[in-house]
Amino acid sequence: MGGNLTSxxxxxxxxxxxxxxxxxxxxxxxxxxxxxxxxxxxxxxQKLKKIRSAGGYKTWIYRIVVNKCYDQLRKRKRNxxxxxxxxxxxxxxxxxxxxxxxxxxxxETAGIINILTQKLSPKxxxxxxxxxxxxxxxxxxxxITGMSKTGIKANLHYARQRISEMMEKYLS
Amino acid sequence: xxxxxxxxxxxxxxxxRESGVKLDSKEEIEAGVIKRISETRHSAFNIDNVVNFFxxxxxxxxxxxxxIAASVILILIFVYQQGVILRQIxxxxxxxxxxxxxxxxxxxxxxxxxxxxxxxxxxxxxxDNINISQKQLDQLLESVNELQDKYRDLxxxxxxxxxxxxxxxxxxxxxxxxxxxx
Numbered sequence: 630m631g632g633n634l635t636s637x638x639x640x641x642x643x644x645x646x647x648x649x650x651x652x653x654x655x656x657x658x659x660x661x662x663x664x665x666x667x668x669x670x671x672x673x674x675q676k677l678k679k680i681r682s683a684g685g686y687k688t689w690i691y692r693i694v695v696n697k698c699y700d701q702l703r704k705r706k707r708n709x710x711x712x713x714x715x716x717x718x719x720x721x722x723x724x725x726x727x728x729x730x731x732x733x734x735x736x737e738t739a740g741i742i743n744i745l746t747q748k749l750s751p752k753x754x755x756x757x758x759x760x761x762x763x764x765x766x767x768x769x770x771x772x773i774t775g776m777s778k779t780g781i782k783a784n785l786h787y788a789r790q791r792i793s794e795m796m797e798k799y800l801s
Numbered sequence: 802x803x804x805x806x807x808x809x810x811x812x813x814x815x816x817x818r819e820s821g822v823k824l825d826s827k828e829e830i831e832a833g834v835i836k837r838i839s840e841t842r843h844s845a846f847n848i849d850n851v852v853n854f855f856x857x858x859x860x861x862x863x864x865x866x867x868x869i870a871a872s873v874i875l876i877l878i879f880v881y882q883q884g885v886i887l888r889q890i891x892x893x894x895x896x897x898x899x900x901x902x903x904x905x906x907x908x909x910x911x912x913x914x915x916x917x918x919x920x921x922x923x924x925x926x927x928x929d930n931i932n933i934s935q936k937q938l939d940q941l942l943e944s945v946n947e948l949q950d951k952y953r954d955l956x957x958x959x960x961x962x963x964x965x966x967x968x969x970x971x972x973x974x975x976x977x978x979x980x981x982x983x
Contacts, residue, residue, distance in 0.1 A: 634835075641831050649830070650822040663830055670834040671841065675849060725812040733820035741817065761814050793810050800809060 637677070641670055647687075647763075648694045654758045655698040657739035665697045691773045695755050702751040717744045718799045725800075745792045756781055757788040 648669055652662035672693050717740045724733065733741070742762075746754045755774060759765045760781070767778045774781070824830075858864055959966050 634838075637838075638831065638835075641834055642827065645827055645830050646824055649824045653822045663826070663833070666830050667833045667837060670830075671837045674834070674838050675841070721813060724816055725809055733816060735823055738817060738820055738822060741813070745813075762817055764818065789810070793806050796809050796813070797806050 633677075637674060640673070644670070644673075644690055648690060651691065651694050651758065651763060652698055653735070653739065654742055654762050655695070655754060656701055657743040659735065659739075661701055665694060665701060668697055669693045685772075688769060688772045691759075691769075695759075695773055698755065699751050702754070714740070714744050717741060721796075722800050745795065746788070748791055748795075749788055752776070753784045753788045756784045757792075760785050761789075 645666055648666045649662055652665040652669075653659065656662050656665065669690065673690065720737060721741055721744075724731075724737075742758070746757060749757065752774070756770060756776075759770045759773065760767070765773075767781050770776070770781050771778050776784075859868070959969060
């Protein structure tokens with residue numbers, strides 16, 4: 630068991646950064662993202678005995694993270710009224726006009742993603758984050774979310790369109 | 802305008818990608834995970850342990866494969882049996898089931914037919930082919946007696962008239978029928 634735990638610590642070390650990245654980008658909240666990562670690791674520990682091969686384990690971890698993020702997003706009350714956060718739009722406007730643009734802080738990233746994806750469903754948000762920000766292929770996203778490639782393309786197109794429309798409206 | 806819109810979108814996405822997400826408390830997450838795992842391990846009656854104890858065998862490879870094979874065989878047997886039952890039902894539905902009640906009248910067509918068979922089989926009924934009730938038998942005997950009476954009357958009538966007798970014998974010979982000694 631001791632040996633298992635040492636190996637598991639190594640797995641946590643390797644897995645945590647990308648699991649946290651997805652969770653943070655999807656939830657836009659540091660504490661919730663850390664909670665999701667911890668829950669994911671506990672789930673992995675519980676199911677570790679059932680894994681027979683290492684192949685595809687990264688996709689499996691992504692799937693657990695995304696599902697836990699879905700649960701969190703569903704718990705949140707959906708805000709039907711869109712609130713145009715002028716401060717965040719100002720940050721966006723300044724950042725994209727900067728040459729070269731400096732890196733964003735986590736809080737800025739969270740604010741920007743939250744405002745851009747405010748009108749998207751949890752699934753559309755997941756597809757946007759995995760495809761546009763995590764730069765995954767449609768095959769990988771299909772494996773993680775269980776959606777068809779056509780569905781992924783359609784949702785991504787919708788997400789891009791909504792975000793572009795908002796940017797056009799609030800950045801002018 | 803469209804180009805500007807796309808350019809802004811791409812710049813923002815690139816900025817978000819390049820900025821990444823900084824994780825400053827990896828150790829905190831690790832410690833939290835280890836703590837949760839320890840808590841789980843110390844709880845004696847964890848529901849997962851109970852489930853694993855009872856159904857853990859289902860995760861053994863060869864057991865799973867055997868169960869799959871057994872279920873496939875059972876499904877095939879079930880489908881085959883259903884087919885057999887359906888065939889039997891179709892066969893039975895095509896069969897005519899005749900339920901015979903007591904005959905309502907002596908002169909019914911079917912009974913006349915049976916009497917005819919009786920007559921042409923030389924008074925020998927094939928007992929394994931024709932089943933008749935007691936009432937039918939009584940009716941049969943009654944009709945035979947009646948027929949014998951009529952036959953005697955007819956013979957007397959023919960005997961009393963030599964011309965008629967000759968005429969009947971002639972007609973019978975003409976038709977090459979078996980000669981009946983009147």
